[in-house]
Amino acid sequence: MGRDRARLVTALERGEQEGGSVEFKERFSRDVHLADGRLESLVAQLRHRVLSGDGEAEYVLGVTDDGGIAGVSREVFSETMDVLSLLAEEAGAHIEDVQTWGTDEGGLVGVATIRDGSALTPGDDHIIVGTAGHVDHGKSTLVGSLVTGDPDDGDGGTRGFLDVQPHEVERGLSADLSYGVYGFDGEGPMRVRNPHRKDERAAVVENADRVVSFVDTVGHEPWLSTTIRGLVGQKLDYGLLTVAADDGPTKTTREHTGVLLATDLPTIVAITKTDLVDDDRVDEVEREVERLLRDTGRTPLPVSRHGVDAAIEEIGDNVVPIVRTSAVSLDGLDVLDQFFQRLPKTTAASGPFRMYIDRTYNVTGVGAVASGTVKSGTVEAGDTLLLGPFPDGEFREVEVRSIEMHYHRVDRAEAGRIVGIALKGVREVDVERGMVLLPPDADPTPVREFEAEVMVLNHPTRIDSGYEPVVHLETVGEAARFEPTDGQLLPGDTGETRVRFKFRPYLVEEGQRFVFREGASKGVGTVTNVSD
Incomplete structure (x- = not known):
């Protein structure tokens, strides 16, 4: 029996006790367990378990009330985690760790560790990087290797780490618009073993001196609105454009380049998949990228010739560094690490609070949730804000019930943070993408x-x-x-x-x-x- 499964057995042997910290649940359902009256009682139950365990509780999921192994499908387990996350949040706690095991019948059973306390003040240095590039040019694979430190298997294996999980999408409060996150401390990169694990990603946000979030865009042709929204709608610090060495710049590459540079976003070009071709081909593609950049009025700066220090000093002001990379051999990823560790944050935190809404959700027991990137200023739980414009051009006052970033509830959020804000005083159906949240003393004038x-x-x-x-x-x-x-x-x-x-x-x-x-x-x- 492995160590991990021993943890499950230990929890089952401890069992549910009136004054204990272990709770057995086969599943949670939004429709059943978040219905009127159930939310409050389940939150009280979770709070009791946490207090009984001196600040820590264990929820054994996928088991019957008497501790029998039942197992549930992956979809049901995702919904169960969704509901449990909400219960923990309402109880002033957070999910610190989740471990799962398969059953003989193909289901899942898991143990979730709930820890008291949920406030996190995001005072770390946090930059947001928007990725762009033609489909199959290795964008997601490159980021997957960056955030995990693992080489790709040559078949896009690390890309799979970045697939969005159903419970993350449906929950909404995570507001995790970015599709990858890693960080740096005094000893170097802080990577995650599995980006699917919210506890690992949250630990980076909590403990790193510098946090790097990647916002994904769509590489398929025709150019989808999601791509544009990712590049224009977020408060990005830098752009990362991928060009595959075996394919070279394409029509989509040129269009993405035009948008990145026309919006004055400091950009790095990563030539990917260099392991698939010889040096002559890499040189040829690099020259093609240089011509493309010059055609847009920019000055290319190949890092292989000029060095990292020069690239970091010159990026922006029309200078675009070019880095040769391979997610398979990990060549060039140390250069990108240096960029993301040393590059200054470009978005200013000064000025009054402002956040354009990118997504909206309705979370049972919480209500309307608006997510997006804070453009300027700060916001705190309990603040009164203006929301609008509504179709009639009016703005309405709303109250900030709570704020969440990368699976952690936070007391406040600053410019550049990707957050979800639970709003009191408005229905989710009335909140639309493109609306903006402002301070109560603002005097906005919407226009047609x-x-x-x-x-x-x-x-x-x-x-x-x-x-x-x-x-x-x-x-x-x-x-x-x-x-x-x-x-x-x-x-x-x-x-x-x-x-x-x-x-x-x-x-x-x-x-x-x-x-x-x-x-x-x-x-x-x-x-x-x-x-x-």
């Missing part, structure tokens, strides 16, 4: 129209008056009508246009960057003047 300078990255013909693309500004994704000042815009043109949202107003400010797309047409723009 604004003027902008745009650059057409790609279009099959020309943009005429009346052109209606989807505009992606912050987390807004809305159809809009263009009225170019000169009547039309051709591919490659830069010009002025008036933009009018088709359906409703949003909070738009001068200087904000946006992306627009419609079919094969894509471009970027900057808000130059706002009208009521």
